[in-house]
């Protein structure tokens with residue numbers, strides 16, 4: 001019997017030793033005479049448990065983690081001594097918190113320490129003991145609460161399939177959306193996307209159907225589809241994780257977009273900081289070409305679509321759509337004035353769909369399962385699922401795909417488990433470096449574009465960076481201004497000059513000089529940047545700055561009357 005073992009090749013897992021673990025498993029299996037097939041899958045997105053190793057059993061995949069090379073001999077010995085079907089009663093493996101080892105039901109997210117707590121085994125669990133008694137045993141992967149509570153539409157295959165196996169992709173429901181699109185007119189595809197309520201996942205939440213409709217209606221001998229995979233927001237990794245774990249879903253989404261708007265060529269714009277993702281993506285594109293999924297005659301349909309991978313040097317502003325187009329055209333990434341919109345006059349002057357990677361990767365599900373299935377999930381005008389990325393000082397960092405409407409507090413405190421340091425949460429920055437800092441008092445805000453905007457925040461690309469009570473918010477405000485000064489493309493004055501002046505003013509406040517007057521000056525400067533900047537880099541930097549000042553005035557040395565005394569008491 002050959003045992004199928006999954007070890008993620010995702011860069012998050014590689015960073016904590018997945019390659020070493022894979023090598024140790026291969027060597028140890030050889031030594032112990034265990035026949036194995038080693039699959040390098042993507043990550044399931046439970047990063048605090050990486051490297052998360054999975055073993056296929058007739059009852060489903062069971063997980064162990066986080067596995068270190070030193071754990072491997074014991075793990076392989078356990079697998080070698082396990083019966084062919086370790087869970088013969090048909091009931092499946094002991095669930096998390098079941099009779100065998102594993103975290104208790106009260107522990108919603110297994111942690112390494114809880115995973116080591118186990119009770120004596122009895123009955124059928126004894127047969128499964130080589131699995132369940134292992135201190136790193138986590139039960140059925142799908143039953144791990146962090147995973148089980150998710151609604152995975154876009155990331156359904158991520159961490160499940162071999163990312164470079166088109167057969168795996170197809171077997172797991174891939175290409176169903178493309179098959180459906182092939183039977184539809186461009187207008188009907190656009191209509192499906194419109195009905196689904198899908199909004200751009202790059203930050204602005206613009207309705208994707210409207211964007212596609214504009215490009216479809218635009219005249220031009222050639223049109224383009226561009227994937228924005230620049231992913232520069234702090235604390236975000238969803239685009240990377242999907243490129244490394246399920247690259248074909250992006251390719252499928254791009255082809256469907258091409259059919260919808262009448263484009264036959266596309267670009268994926270990624271960044272040099274993503275070498276593993278770029279490698280997987282390049283390989284997936286080559287596989288898709290040789291399988292006839294890309295090229296002049298897609299799957300025998302007579303329709304053409306090709307894709308090129310472009311890798312930027314990693315300037316934050318190159319994620320802004322017009323700067324990105326400049327970069328693809330071979331120029332310095334500098335923002336273009338709008339209008340014209342890229343949908344009318346984009347890449348090389350041609351009508352262009354430019355969408356975030358997650359937007360395009362959501363499309364195959366919509367075509368395969370229907371717009372109504374997608375729109376059935378969500379909140380208000382925010383339909384479908386979002387990929388929340390929990391990062392920073394958080395106990396259970398990872399990717400959590402769920403319907404819009406989940407509250408920030410639920411994500412940070414319940415799902416994320418609070419801070420990694422165990423200290424109280426002071427703030428969560430949502431939406432990248434241009435997103436607002438939300439104090440716990442605002443944690444009831446539901447994830448919804450409008451609800452966040454109403455509280456002077458933004459969802460952005462779904463990044464959530466958690467801070468404990470040791471963070472100094474005036475320094476975070478300074479950091480926001482400094483980030484803007486460094487990353488500014490320099491085209492407009494409020495951003496180029498304003499951000500530098502902003503750093504100086506915050507420095508004066510931190511030094512305690514004319515605090516009230518300088519705080520007023522800072523607020524004025526933020527107003528100018530917000531309304532006078534050409535793009536959202538200068539226009540949204542005021543969000544982190546003003547949220548820090550508004551919600552944490554004491555960190556700027558501003559106290560309500562009598563407040564300083566109260567604080568001292």
Ligand SMILES: Cc1cc2nc3c(=O)[nH]c(=O)nc-3n(C[C@H](O)[C@H](O)[C@H](O)COP(=O)(O)O)c2cc1C
Nearest residue numbers: 200201202228230231232319320321355356359536
């Ligand atoms: C400074 C700046 C950086 C941006 N970075 C990204 C990025 O990394 N990825 C992204 O998809 N959108 C980014 N955007 C938003 C894009 O300009 C654009 O709105 C998006 O690609 C449109 O796709 P969507 O409709 O699918 O969201 C950025 C915008 C600004 C102003």
Ligand code: SF4
Nearest residue numbers: 489491492495535538
């Ligand atoms: S706001 Fe900043 S990044 Fe945007 S165009 Fe102006 S100078 Fe460039």
